[in-house]
Amino acid sequence: MENIYKPPKQKWFGQAFDSIFILVLVYASLMAPLLLDSDDEVINPDNLSVQVSPTWEALNVNAVEQQQWEKLGFDAEKAAELINKRFDYTIEPISLIVTALFIIGYFFFMLKVSKKQYLEVIAEKFGSSSQD
């Protein structure tokens, strides 16, 4: 059998520090999109132009839709805010490539380091000789 690795015993202070570290990291990543001022939900500004007293006809709403909007307590003016809201799905190639590389790189790094660590685990558990 291989030499058995004996880990150091962690004191309570170290345990508390490690727990807090992970929490701080989580909050930082939750806050990051806000601090970078990069809210991802993009609304097409062209479609946000507020119409003066819009009508159901101008909003291109059919009779059935109008009936259901009214049952929900909406008039044409209130409904216009929701009807005119549009998403913008323009793709920026650079950021798409960066994101893809980030995801692939993350998994590649993780699998590579995991394999190295896993070999140690198997060597300690089953001995170092390969039995294919």
Place this chain on the structure above:
Amino acid sequence: MQNNTTTESTGTGTHMNMLKVLTPFHVWALGVGIVLVGEFMGWNFSVAKGGAYGALIACWVIGLLYSCVAMIDSEVTSTVAAAGGQYTQAKHIVGPLMAFNVGLYLVMAYTMLEAADALIVGDLMTAMAATFGHEGLDPKPFVVLTIAFLAWLNYRGVFTTLSLNFVITIIAFASILVLFVAVEPTNPGAVLQHEGLLTDLPYGWIGVVASLQFGMWYYLGIEGTCQAAEEVRSAGRSIPLGTMGGMMTLLIAATLTWYICTGLLPWQYLGQAFTPLYDAASILGNTKLQVLLFVATMFAAIASANGCINDAARAWFSMGRDSYMPSFFGAIHPKYRTPYRAIIFLVPIAVSFAFTGLLDQVITFSILSGLLGYTFMSLNVIKFRKMWPLGSIHRGYVHPFHPLPAYTLLALCSTTYFATFLGYGSSLLSILAFYIVASIWFTVRRYKFVKRGEQFTMSWPRPKGF
């Protein structure tokens, strides 16, 4: 061959095991309980992203993704029957760093979902108070009370916790069936107005792809069933039964929910509604239905939070037991046999997530952590079949058509990353940055506290190729 669905028994500071008291019904209640709230709210944001038909396509495409998850997970979990679920699978099949990341995915996904569920309960209480003339009721005490009460229940024992989940989840599911009957599905045009309300795809096919991100709400968390693996009487039978049964329930619930809501609500309204099923009931002018859907929405949120506490605590406990996280958390209560320290530790964290005011980011973090976990599952099962081919170890369940589900899952995960990029690109990068920094921290600092060979606790033969 031998039955290898034995559980891990080594612990840090304790040699106690959790109680084996759960049945397939509890497994179903855990999985469906976590997810069903997604039918009552959340799924409808996919309508805003891609229109009503876009949401239906997302419902089915993501349904396929989760069917692959359920099949793969059932096989691996029926073999690696231990608390921690996918974390323990990763530890035995891929390696420590992957396991650390998978453990974090689970803790983050469930704790953040729990926070969102508790917020829903608080908001519903505020809305109910307003209906009775008490405007401006602060929802925060209800958020704290919900999390604290459910954590106490989890602390006291898993059997009662999941039995409660079974009852309230059944009621919530039944309310969808009642509403479906009430809208007279056999008489189109009488109540349901699909002909007048359904439109073409408002953004074309790119909108359909974008809607996949929120399509995950229909099923997000069903894989949590495998956290119960160490506490079921027969993991090899109960986990596949509970998970597959849960997946079928959710496919039915998702399709009915889409059918009811799109037949009653204009898609632009539906796409931003907070409680779409309740709104659909309200529009019918039937007070009894309205009350039923209100109660069901509340029950669905409570069941989800309850299941999330159960799962997050078991993942955190398992990581503590192996010293991946501080070993203090790897303890089992001497009387109730629950991972009590992990349960208590996660209470203030869930409350703080709920009070950040960053609900969008919290939900996106939860969804993305889930998605990263599904990506892992596809890689995991391919390695599992290579390292321990069929016949080399006992499997409680063998999923069919391997490797087709694994590659389908990988392809669908990639498409859903793209969908997330379309809506929440910077959140995606920020969350990935979190997992990368955490991975470096684990490798450089934390791993030195972990025993090497003792991580491998299953009584399997040496893996092929190692």
